[in-house]
Amino acid sequence: MKKDRQEEIERSVDAALEGASTDGLPAEGRQAVHEFRRIVKVLRMPSLEAPESVRNAAKSLIPAPERRVLFARLVSSTLQTEGVRSAQGSFQMVFEAGEHRARLLYSPERGEWRVTGKVDGPGWTFERKGSARTCDAEGRFEFRAASLGDSAIVLAAGDVELRVPSAEEASEHEPGPGG
Amino acid sequence: MPASDPFGDLDALLRRCRKGDSRAWSNMVDRFQGMVYSIARRSGLGEEDAADVFQETFVALHRWLDKLESGHAIPKWLAVTASREAMRASRLRKRGPDSLEAADMPLDELLANEERSVEDAALEALEAENVYAALEKLGEPCRSLLTSLFAVEEPSYKDISANLSMPIGSIGPMRARCLDRLRRALAREGVLTGS
Numbered sequence: 330m331k332k333d334r335q336e337e338i339e340r341s342v343d344a345a346l347e348g349a350s351t352d353g354l355p356a357e358g359r360q361a362v363h364e365f366r367r368i369v370k371v372l373r374m375p376s377l378e379a380p381e382s383v384r385n386a387a388k389s390l391i392p393a394p395e396r397r398v399l400f401a402r403l404v405s406s407t408l409q410t411e412g413v414r415s416a417q418g419s420f421q422m423v424f425e426a427g428e429h430r431a432r433l434l435y436s437p438e439r440g441e442w443r444v445t446g447k448v449d450g451p452g453w454t455f456e457r458k459g460s461a462r463t464c465d466a467e468g469r470f471e472f473r474a475a476s477l478g479d480s481a482i483v484l485a486a487g488d489v490e491l492r493v494p495s496a497e498e499a500s501e502h503e504p505g506p507g508g
Numbered sequence: 509m510p511a512s513d514p515f516g517d518l519d520a521l522l523r524r525c526r527k528g529d530s531r532a533w534s535n536m537v538d539r540f541q542g543m544v545y546s547i548a549r550r551s552g553l554g555e556e557d558a559a560d561v562f563q564e565t566f567v568a569l570h571r572w573l574d575k576l577e578s579g580h581a582i583p584k585w586l587a588v589t590a591s592r593e594a595m596r597a598s599r600l601r602k603r604g605p606d607s608l609e610a611a612d613m614p615l616d617e618l619l620a621n622e623e624r625s626v627e628d629a630a631l632e633a634l635e636a637e638n639v640y641a642a643l644e645k646l647g648e649p650c651r652s653l654l655t656s657l658f659a660v661e662e663p664s665y666k667d668i669s670a671n672l673s674m675p676i677g678s679i680g681p682m683r684a685r686c687l688d689r690l691r692r693a694l695a696r697e698g699v700l701t702g703s
């Protein structure tokens with residue numbers, strides 16, 4: 330940003346914050362000061378969040394349907410000998426529950442893990458940390474996890490809920506046949 | 509291909525709510541809970557009355573889902589409805605010398621004043637909602653800097669420098685740049701027009 334422009338903006342911000350008169354300023358300058366004042370007024374308002382119980386009461390107006398919960402088990406992993414705790418590079422895990430299957434690829438990236446996954450078919454959402462996102466038409470999804478112990482997700486479609494454990498929890502159990 | 513977020517678009521969110529999608533409805537409540545609750549509390553209501561206003565507002569929205577023109581109408585509709593409910597709750601609380609019936613003003617004038625107050629409160633809440641949304645989109649370091657600078661306790665530049673790992677001398681110029689970026693972002697969206 331050019332020096333003159335930067336100084337002009339700083340003067341306008343100072344005028345807005347100090348409540349200085351805008352007399353003598355050009356129209357554009359007066360407008361800028363006025364707009365800065367409106368913005369700062371909002372920023373100074375304490376941010377109020379509704380208590381969780383209040384939010385939940387409103388949410389119950391359209392209640393979530395009952396879901397059949399399935400716990401996915403690890404059936405194969407490319408980490409068979411080294412284990413999750415010493416994993417350095419990418420690895421894949423395959424989970425199954427009932428007739429459903431999910432493949433997850435864990436890739437280290439900038440100190441955390443990028444997890445890309447695919448569940449069978451369209452119509453799935455995946456939930457993590459209280460928020461839900463829709464998988465694409467082929468059942469693919471992606472998220473980031475701070476650690477492999479923090480990579481658990483819930484996949485849901487219709488009345489089915491598939492709980493996929495974290496890679497760390499899954500690796501504590503031997504993979505089943507086909508691993 | 510990464511997963512898509514279906515709730516970024518208010519029209520899509522409204523469509524899903526109309527179909528009875530509980531996740532979409534939950535997202536709707538989460539998205540506007542701050543604005544609705546703030547309107548109730550800033551009108552002077554205590555926690556219990558504010559909770560009632562909150563519930564009444566979302567009950568009304570649930571009832572009106574099929575009648576709303578589009579998803580884009582939702583923020584203003586919610587702001588006005590919450591303001592009206594808050595005004596009604598305040599009036600009920602003030603039965604007595606300050607009540608509508610006892611005031612020394614013609615009823616139509618009282619009602620007109622009340623409607624103006626509702627409109628003003630709604631517009632203020634909408635402006636705040638737009639500023640917070642634009643601030644979120646600004647990203648770092650502006651989001652953290654502006655949030656810290658104008659927090660209720662207004663920390664010193666020294667504290668901000670320590671918390672944000674920013675040289676003290678750069679805070680003033682950065683403050684101005686971030687506020688200007690925020691102002692221009694709001695102007696592009698048509699917020700902040702008029703005095």
